[in-house]
Amino acid sequence: MTIFTPGDRDRLLTSLIERARGDDRITGAAVTGSGALHGTDRWSDVDFALGIAGGRDEVMADWTEHLYREHGVVHHMDVPYRAAIYRVFLLPDTLQVDIAFVPAAEFGATAPTFRLLFGTATEQPPPPRPDARDQIDMGWLYALHVRSSIERGRGWQAEHMLGGLRNAVLTLMCLRHGVPASQGRGLHLLPEDATKSALAALVGSLEDEELRRAFRAGVHLLLQEAAHVDPELAATLKEPLEAMLG
Known part of the structure; x- marks a missing residue:
């Protein structure tokens, strides 16, 4: 089995950004995680967030079908957080791709690890620290x-x-x-x-x-x-x- 390279990861992220720019249902896109701070290493995954206007489930289904068809995704899982759904995709080369599908009203930084690429973000409360x-x-x-x-x-x-x-x-x-x-x-x-x-x-x-x-x-x-x-x-x-x- 071939394991992904940083170049593979960067090319996939670039293709997702280009697709997001052409999708008029998307109000904004951001890189999140370590990539937002330019801190990726050999083993970093893809962390990407999309602000969604209208029906989130339709956009999520459309993007999921695209990732399976065009990028060979083998499996995915969902992690809900606040109003967002983080859909986590597994590629055959072991690359993890996390895409947050977020209603436009709640699309914004909850931590420093959020770099807006285009569109509009709104101020969000930070997540609570463990008590x-x-x-x-x-x-x-x-x-x-x-x-x-x-x-x-x-x-x-x-x-x-x-x-x-x-x-x-x-x-x-x-x-x-x-x-x-x-x-x-x-x-x-x-x-x-x-x-x-x-x-x-x-x-x-x-x-x-x-x-x-x-x-x-x-x-x-x-x-x-x-x-x-x-x-x-x-x-x-x-x-x-x-x-x-x-």
């Missing part, structure tokens, strides 16, 4: 399920729940250090000492002793991060969380 208290609450909830999974001898479930606990902790770290906190996008920007401490919450096997070791590390990290957000809450959670560790 630190919510992450703490999810952390202790995952911890309860790690404990019960270990005690029931369900190693895979315990590892799954540990992943949820660990991700809550890492999200709290991102929030504390002011880096992007959604979908792991800012993890590479965290200080090395922060991410190094989280390594202890990874498991190397499903053996009982190893699961319990990673669980202890995850709980201690959760309490440390909670203390940065709300020391009183961290103190309240300390006794029951540590009691889970046996």
Whole structure:
């Protein structure tokens, strides 16, 4: 199988831009994602957004048929966000093409990663950041399920729940250090000492002793991060969380 090149990606994006300019149902087009900031690398996908006047479903169906016919798309999926539908296409060369079909009234930047190519954009509210208290609450909830999974001898479930606990902790770290906190996008920007401490919450096997070791590390990290957000809450959670560790 041939894997896409940056040139393949650029040529496809150029063809989509040209098609959008010729479609009178489209009120504006923008490059989004890393491409908006000219930050693409070898593995970047295509992120493209269209403002739609009138029937979005008709435009979406038309563009989908075009991508299958002209660009050999093998599959697609939809991710709704606010009033937009992000249709995510997979090409046989493994290139991912994300096209946001957005009603014209809501077509605009929700983050710095939006570069208008033509047409009109309207000011949009930014997406909310993850709430630190919510992450703490999810952390202790995952911890309860790690404990019960270990005690029931369900190693895979315990590892799954540990992943949820660990991700809550890492999200709290991102929030504390002011880096992007959604979908792991800012993890590479965290200080090395922060991410190094989280390594202890990874498991190397499903053996009982190893699961319990990673669980202890995850709980201690959760309490440390909670203390940065709300020391009183961290103190309240300390006794029951540590009691889970046996």
